Amino acid sequence: MPTLNALPDQKPRSIAFDCYRTLVSNDHADWKVMFGRIIKEQNLPFEQDDLWDKWRKYELQFRANRTVLEDTSKSPPFKTYEWAWSDAFAKVFEDEGVSGDPAAAGRQCVEHLARRPLFPDTVPALQALIGRVRVGVFSNADEDSLRPLLKSTGIRFDAVCSSESTQVYKPAPEAFFAITKELGVSPERTWYVGDHLYDDVRGGNDFGLTTVWINRTGAKVGPDDAVPSIEINDLRDLPGIINSIGG
Numbered sequence: 001m002p003t004l005n006a007l008p009d010q011k012p013r014s015i016a017f018d019c020y021r022t023l024v025s026n027d028h029a030d031w032k033v034m035f036g037r038i039i040k041e042q043n044l045p046f047e048q049d050d051l052w053d054k055w056r057k058y059e060l061q062f063r064a065n066r067t068v069l070e071d072t073s074k075s076p077p078f079k080t081y082e083w084a085w086s087d088a089f090a091k092v093f094e095d096e097g098v099s100g101d102p103a104a105a106g107r108q109c110v111e112h113l114a115r116r117p118l119f120p121d122t123v124p125a126l127q128a129l130i131g132r133v134r135v136g137v138f139s140n141a142d143e144d145s146l147r148p149l150l151k152s153t154g155i156r157f158d159a160v161c162s163s164e165s166t167q168v169y170k171p172a173p174e175a176f177f178a179i180t181k182e183l184g185v186s187p188e189r190t191w192y193v194g195d196h197l198y199d200d201v202r203g204g205n206d207f208g209l210t211t212v213w214i215n216r217t218g219a220k221v222g223p224d225d226a227v228p229s230i231e232i233n234d235l236r237d238l239p240g241i242i243n244s245i246g247g
């Protein structure tokens with residue numbers, strides 16, 4: 001059952017979606033497969049988990065530092081994931097005295113992220129919304145990961161923005177500005193649907209959007225988390241919620 005914390009009094013004119021873990025799955029197991037392949041192809045002296053743990057440390061540093069939310073003009077210069085991930089591999093190889101090809105490994109990560117399974121509710125939910133509202137995507141992703149993946153839905157989106165195309169990562173307000181501008185709809189009449197309480201809900205709330213948290217795992221909103229306007233566990237709940245609004 002959806003949880004309606006703050007339902008707007010008018011129907012949305014546009015709905016924008018996050019991609020990973022909202023429309024498609026992106027599990028640790030998928031990443032492990034990719035790391036196994038990189039190790040094999042480059043003949044690296046690591047176990048999968050060992051390379052993952054060492055690389056992930058640098059990857060998390062990148063995520064933690066890439067956006068200064070209090071003043072985004074103080075954020076460091078934009079880096080794509082391919083760039084940041086290649087850098088992280090380069091640091092691990094240097095730390096361990098290993099000769100490998102960090103650029104090839106970073107490229108493989110981006111390409112691998114273009115192949116993720118759609119959740120079973122994704123296409124039916126999108127099909128039910130297309131034509132009723134403008135439908136868009138803003139994803140923290142490189143173009144070469146995002147575009148092939150969205151093509152696999154068979155859906156013609158009205159607007160697609162990536163962090164790479166806009167040179168900014170959610171939850172920066174510039175990200176939500178970019179997608180509402182592409183959709184041509186005001187923030188008051190736009191919903192943003194995502195799985196992440198910080199990137200998606202906090203960012204969307206701050207920009208004045210109606211936020212929808214897709215909670216597929218039965219997680220709880222913590223005391224320090226942003227509170228979504230609406231909580232669902234299946235994207236197919238969206239049309240019914242829109243129907244229940246009068247305006």
Ligand SMILES: [Mg+2]
Binds near residue numbers: 020021022194196
């Ligand atoms: Mg996500």
